Amino acid sequence: xxxxxxxxxxxxxxxxxxxxxxxxxxxxxxxxxxxxxxxxxxxxxxxxxxxxxxxxxxxxxxxxxxxxxxxxxxxxxxxxxxxxxxxxxxxxxxxxxxxxxxxxxxxxxxxxxxxxxxxxxxxxxxxxxxxxxxxxxxxxxxxxxxxxxxxxxxxxxxxxxxxxxxxxxxxxxxxxxxxxxxxxxxxxxxxxxxxxxxxxxxxxxxxxxxxxxxxxxxxxxxxxxxxxxxxxxxxxxxxxxxxxxxxxxxxxxxxxxxxxxxxxxxxxxxxxxxxxxxxxxxxxxxxxxxxxxxxx
Numbered sequence: 001x002x003x004x005x006x007x008x009x010x011x012x013x014x015x016x017x018x019x020x021x022x023x024x025x026x027x028x029x030x031x032x033x034x035x036x037x038x039x040x041x042x043x044x045x046x047x048x049x050x051x052x053x054x055x056x057x058x059x060x061x062x063x064x065x066x067x068x069x070x071x072x073x074x075x076x077x078x079x080x081x082x083x084x085x086x087x088x089x090x091x092x093x094x095x096x097x098x099x100x101x102x103x104x105x106x107x108x109x110x111x112x113x114x115x116x117x118x119x120x121x122x123x124x125x126x127x128x129x130x131x132x133x134x135x136x137x138x139x140x141x142x143x144x145x146x147x148x149x150x151x152x153x154x155x156x157x158x159x160x161x162x163x164x165x166x167x168x169x170x171x172x173x174x175x176x177x178x179x180x181x182x183x184x185x186x187x188x189x190x191x192x193x194x195x196x197x198x199x200x201x202x203x204x205x206x207x208x209x210x211x212x213x214x215x216x217x218x219x220x221x222x223x224x225x226x227x228x229x230x231x232x233x234x235x236x237x238x239x240x241x242x243x244x245x246x247x248x249x250x251x252x253x254x255x256x257x258x259x260x261x262x263x264x265x266x267x268x269x270x271x272x273x274x275x276x277x278x279x280x281x282x283x284x285x286x287x288x289x290x291x292x293x294x295x296x
Contacts, residue, residue: 001062001154002027003048003185008057010043010209018043020209022057030181032196033189034282035206041189042082044206045159048187049079061155075104078148078156080141082163088133092124092143095132096150103151118146122176138169145176156180159189174199193279203278205285212285220281228280229261229271248283262287 003026010019018040035041046052048059050070059066066073087095096115105111119125122142127135132143141161148156158177162170178199180186188200196203197217205213205220213220228248233241238257241247246262260274261267262284274280 001185003066003155003187004058004060005048006058008044008047008059009055010040010047010052011055018209019047019054022206022209022211024204024211024214026185026187027202028183028185029202030178030186030188030200032200032203033187033206034191034193034196034203034278036191036286039191039206040209041191041206042159043209045081045157045187045189048155049077049081049157050074073155075151076154078150078153080144080148080156080158080161082160084144086132086135086140086143089131091129091131092135092146093119093128096143096146099147100150105151114150118149121149122146123172136169138165138172141165141169141173142176145173145180149180154184156184156186157189158186160191161188162190162192162195170195193282197278205282207286207289210289212289213281217278217281220285221276221278224262224281224284225276226273227262227264228274228276228284229263229267230258230274231261231267231271232256232258246287248280248287 005022005024008019008022011017022044033041033044043052047054048066050066050073054067061073064072093115096118097111100111100115105114119128122145124139124142124146127139132140135143148158161177162173165173174195177186177188181199188195190196201216203217203220204211232253234256238250241259245259245267247259248262249260250257260280260283261271
């Protein structure tokens, strides 16, 4: 089964064009959707999850028309939005049982087996009778994944699942998602490059509603190998450097800026070549998109 998106567009009532003719095919496994806040990631996820309408375009999941057969999609969909509400005075076990019932698991014995398995799988078994209001942020995220996995969905969408988590909880979430991705389609939407780098065999980069790249991370990395350079500058030199070079990113190191520059050749003798990773791809694609927008 594969998810095929063709010519998908969405404009809000304030004339914000959230999605611009998105074309994308997602196969079984982990697919990362990467982009800055406000890029259109959540809009795309919500449309796929049947929570928003598209203005134009099509989405198919196997032989299912996602935009027209919404109830069918919901029966095989697991969804963890960026922000989701929980009943703070209800235990994890009770709420998960209720959600399993809504998913169509009407047999009490079968439902208990599924709920128990999900609590074990997400490492919440020991806290299953604790009210959700007492859960940490990471535990709430793991509960969110547990409810998304109820009834063995064919498509799972997770939106910013590690935002705000400490390193230990982040690792737990990523390990769990990696395991899930072995047997189904999982779309991971985030602005955290490392999450994509560690998990996903394919990635899409989106900015201002436009899909800038789709493919394997290694292909994207190879495309800019030998074209990213770094140099330390003073704060006084920073503006001049931005005017003179294609600065794709900057960061403070020991109080002074280090710039990363996109160039086919070494800009000058003071620059050093950067060992390219997905983060450099991300910044270079965002830079290219901004350059094209300015030229128009």
